[in-house]
Amino acid sequence: MIIWETIFLFLIVIAGTFGELCVTRAMKTIGEVKDFRPSALVRVMLRAIQVPWMWLGVSLMAIAFFALLGALSLENVSFVVPVTALSYAAGTLGGEIFLGEKVSRRRWAGVLLVCVGVTLVFVGRK
Amino acid sequence: MTSSQGLHLKTYVLILFIILFAPLGNVLLSKGMKNVGAVAWQNPESLGHIFVQVFTSPYVWLGIGSLLLFFIAYLLVLSWADYSFVQPASATSYAVVALLGHFALKETISPMRWLGVLVICSGVLVVGNTHPRTTEHK
Numbered sequence: 001m002i003i004w005e006t007i008f009l010f011l012i013v014i015a016g017t018f019g020e021l022c023v024t025r026a027m028k029t030i031g032e033v034k035d036f037r038p039s040a041l042v043r044v045m046l047r048a049i050q051v052p053w054m055w056l057g058v059s060l061m062a063i064a065f066f067a068l069l070g071a072l073s074l075e076n077v078s079f080v081v082p083v084t085a086l087s088y089a090a091g092t093l094g095g096e097i098f099l100g101e102k103v104s105r106r107r108w109a110g111v112l113l114v115c116v117g118v119t120l121v122f123v124g125r126k
Numbered sequence: 127m128t129s130s131q132g133l134h135l136k137t138y139v140l141i142l143f144i145i146l147f148a149p150l151g152n153v154l155l156s157k158g159m160k161n162v163g164a165v166a167w168q169n170p171e172s173l174g175h176i177f178v179q180v181f182t183s184p185y186v187w188l189g190i191g192s193l194l195l196f197f198i199a200y201l202l203v204l205s206w207a208d209y210s211f212v213q214p215a216s217a218t219s220y221a222v223v224a225l226l227g228h229f230a231l232k233e234t235i236s237p238m239r240w241l242g243v244l245v246i247c248s249g250v251l252v253v254g255n256t257h258p259r260t261t262e263h264k
Binding site: 078 | 149152153155156159160162163164180186193201202204205206208209211219220223224226227228231233235236237238239240241242243244245246247248249250251252260261
């Protein structure tokens with residue numbers, strides 16, 4: 001069971017993070033959403049599904065979702081969900097490299113704190 | 127100035143949606159999967175049976191609905207805000223998920239785990255003070 005748990009947690013973090021990065025890249029090509037009426041939101045969604053990055057992102061996020069279901073069948077939600085915060089390091093790094101976002105030192109400090117917290121959650125496992 | 131305030135306001139309203147619906151969805155999924163039980167992954171033919179059990183669970187569907195609402199709010203906010211801002215800002219949901227796990231699902235959470243969740247939230251507060259957009263848009 002430990003091996004499956006490790007595989008599930010790994011997939012949640014890696015597939016989830018890369019999926020979100022791809023989805024972000026797709027949404028950025030659409031541009032800032034300024035109109036929040038339902039008809040306008042439907043038009044945004046219709047444009048979103050025409051971007052290949054969106055399909056790659058959604059597929060990766062689907063993989064992460066099934067891994068989440070598997071992990072939740074084996075462990076408590078108060079363990080699984082905090083551990084998935086490991087994707088913060090991967091996400092911030094990916095945001096800088098893959099999306100060209102400028103990550104400030106302050107933001108990095110926050111991400112580091114989050115990682116310390118995740119480590120404590122892991123150590124505090126029963 | 128006002129446009130920057132507006133950008134912040136709509137960002138924070140959608141982040142509130144993210145913080146509420148993501149933990150609720152995860153807790154509902156957890157409840158559903160605990161009813162299915164720890165699954166035996168050894169034999170492939172049991173996968174079909176597990177699949178049916180998972181997708182006939184009302185808790186799993188409620189969880190999926192809640193996560194879908196979260197995902198829509200998430201997509202919208204990502205159309206203007208940096209991913210590296212939104213992802214950490216939404217991490218407040220880790221505190222909510224621990225509280226829901228403890229009170230709704232009666233999970234035992236060790237002091238070390240609570241401390242870990244607190245440290246995660248303090249990291250979120252540091253990140254939340256940075257500007258939501260660093261890249262240039264047209």
